[in-house]
Amino acid sequence: MTAHRHTVLFVSSDTAARRAAIDVFGQDQDYRLISCEDEKTASAKLGDIDCHLILCDEEALANARKNFLVATRVRQPHIQRIVFGDGSDLSRAVKIARHCAAFVHLAKPLAEDQLGVMVKRALEMAELSRRHRVLSRELKLSMDDNLFDGHKEEPIKAPWSRFEKLIYVSPKMDALCASARQAAATELPILIQGETGTGKELLARAVHYNSSRRESPMHVQNCGGIADEALHSELFGHVCGAFSGAIADRLGLFRAADGGTVFLDEISEISPSFQISLLRFLQEGEVKPLGSDEVTTANVRIIAASNRPLDRLVGEGVFRKDLYYRLKGFELDIPPLRDRIDDIPALAAYFLERASEISGKRIVGISREALDKLSLYDFPGNVRELEMEVTRASALANNNSYILPKHFSDVIADIEPSKVEFAAFETDGRTLKEMTEAMERQVVRRALARFKWNQSKTADALGLSRVGIANKIKRYGLDKGDAL
Ligand SMILES: Nc1ncnc2c1ncn2[C@@H]1O[C@H](COP(=O)(O)OP(=O)(O)OP(=O)(O)O)[C@@H](O)[C@H]1O
Ligand SMILES: [Mg+2]
Known part of the structure; x- marks a missing residue:
């Protein structure tokens, strides 16, 4: 597409x-x-x-x-x-x-x-x-090289890529969004998996608006914590009198979204009997409202999401294998934020820009030390947690100044980079040579991440030649997509 x-x-x-x-x-x-x-x-x-x-x-x-x-x-x-x-x-x-x-x-x-x-x-x-804004920011950055090293190379290009509302720079997300665009161009069901807060719903919406179904509705149903009968009625509809409380006919989301998309969130939570109903719908496209004998059809694309890996649930026998294969016409697995830390500075800058647009407050940027701490934190709540941290920090920071570590929650503010880096170097049976190499590998990886894999800049910062840095990358098998 x-x-x-x-x-x-x-x-x-x-x-x-x-x-x-x-x-x-x-x-x-x-x-x-x-x-x-x-x-x-x-x-x-x-x-x-x-x-x-x-x-x-x-x-x-x-x-x-x-x-x-x-x-x-x-x-x-x-x-x-x-x-x-x-x-x-x-x-x-x-x-x-x-x-x-x-x-x-x-x-x-x-x-x-x-x-x-x-x-x-x-x-x-x-x-x-937009160009004026970017250039003004570049000018500001060139006067303050403490911040976001590397942006000066491409002054006009936005500092991040986007797929609708998803912001990213990491090669992992780049590949994922490329697959999502391909998936959007098809009619196949899509299964999106990832930990909480990784952007599953954002990705589902991006797929819908990049598909030929974009002019039809997208409806969302959360399948967690809802009884079978209620879920059936939400999706397939019901007729008046189908159960106590059914005082009028209800169309159901599958028919309401005819021609569009239905996003089924927390799909891992559906009961075995509802798994059968959904499988039948995916096979035949048929909709039978509760209490009705009439069968109609609905043409919708299903995008399902789960933060528990479905293949594991299939292995445990709690999720039907045939349904799993039906749902994953395309499988899109969003990596946790800690496995794509190069996205952290970009996302933080984006959330900061958004917070400043809304509050009208002018925060110059995020200090190097504060960014380092963000990169070392493992973000169990993923992007949602980062968004909260940056939004709150921007409210706490002073006008016309930087976000500093003290503006973050204690779990982040208290991270000591040196402790994290050197905790792994206690005497533990490895030789001094092995430990020194492990440390060298870590230093080179961090420097590469910091300079966005710009080898000349990394070489300069580490006092190496271009050939020297290339040799280190080869020797330690470093890869752009690796987590730190
Ligand atoms: N790559 C991204 N770029 C910008 N914002 C993002 C990105 N990923 C997630 N977010 C933001 O993080 C928050 C959580 O995203 P979303 O609701 O899509 O996650 P989720 O995977 O569905 O989470 P959950 O499993 O808890 O439902 C939202 O506010 C969303 O805007
Ligand atoms: Mg969600």
Whole structure:
């Protein structure tokens, strides 16, 4: 599947306007058009997708003063906004555009040529301000080389890659997101596994919005801690009177998401009897609501997630093997954060940027010492825990200054790098030569991680030649994807 360069979120219930948008962007590989009818759905979608421009009907704004465009302007200022509506009163149109800080207000009916040009200009403008932001930051960094070494090499490129809302730099996540994009282009069920807080739901949403199903709904069902009957009714629906409390018919998520995606979270928790119902659905696509004799069908893609490895549960005999194989048309295993520590500085910078955008507070960055401590912590709560730490630290840090170790929780602030590094070097039967080599290996690995595997910089920092560092990498079998 080709990667679209720009995502346009179209918000309007006006079919003529939607047709104009589809005519302009629908066939253009550079654009991905995602549509919805009202501001509530638009806000939800903004939480899931990496959006570049919102094209919004002023009728979809429930309250002209306090609407989602105004909120977006504050929370996601990098997203461009264009409003359209009644153009007969120019001063009114200008007022609306100014209030939402929109690039322009366009008059209905939308003229396709004008729409195409305006969107292009608005996106160019956004790109220019992004470059300006990046360059200003680079300039700041070049004056303060304590921070984020290595960014100076590629001044224009964003310092991280993203797959919708997933941020990463590590080769492991790069490979995973490449597989996820491939999986998205198919109709196969997907099984996402990973510890708590690794981003399973974020990945599921990214897959949905990168699949041909993106204009249909994605519904989420948590399968943990819910009785069979209730789960059956949530997914397959029920008819009135099917059980006590069933006072009206219920469609069920499979039919509600027809054409789209259903995300089944904590799939490991379903009972043996529900495993059979789900297997039947995956095989036949048939939906039989509780209490009904009628069988209908629903065309949905299932994405299931688990933080317990399903193959182990299959081995223990608590999860059906046939269902496991059905679910894992594609298997995406998200590594824990401690196994991809090169993502830590990037994620921390991203969460910091997000926290500053929301609070309006200006934090210059994260001190080298604080970053080192983050990299040594094993993050049992994974990215969610890092997000909490950075958000809280940014609230505690002083304006116009750095996040320091003391702003983190004690478990992180108290980490002593030297203790962690040298704890492994007690006399333990190894010769001095073996221990020295183990230490050298660790020092080289850490330096490489610090300089993002830039061998010249690492060599400089360690006082080695280019050939010298290459020899060490070869000798110790070091690999970019390895955890520290
Ligand atoms: N790579 C990432 N980039 C940005 N944010 C991330 C990333 N991974 C996770 N997050 C953030 O971490 C939090 C947890 O993510 P998510 O809910 O997707 O995890 P999960 O694996 O489903 O966790 P759980 O198993 O506890 O349900 C969210 O706030 C999410 O935005
Ligand atoms: Mg989850």
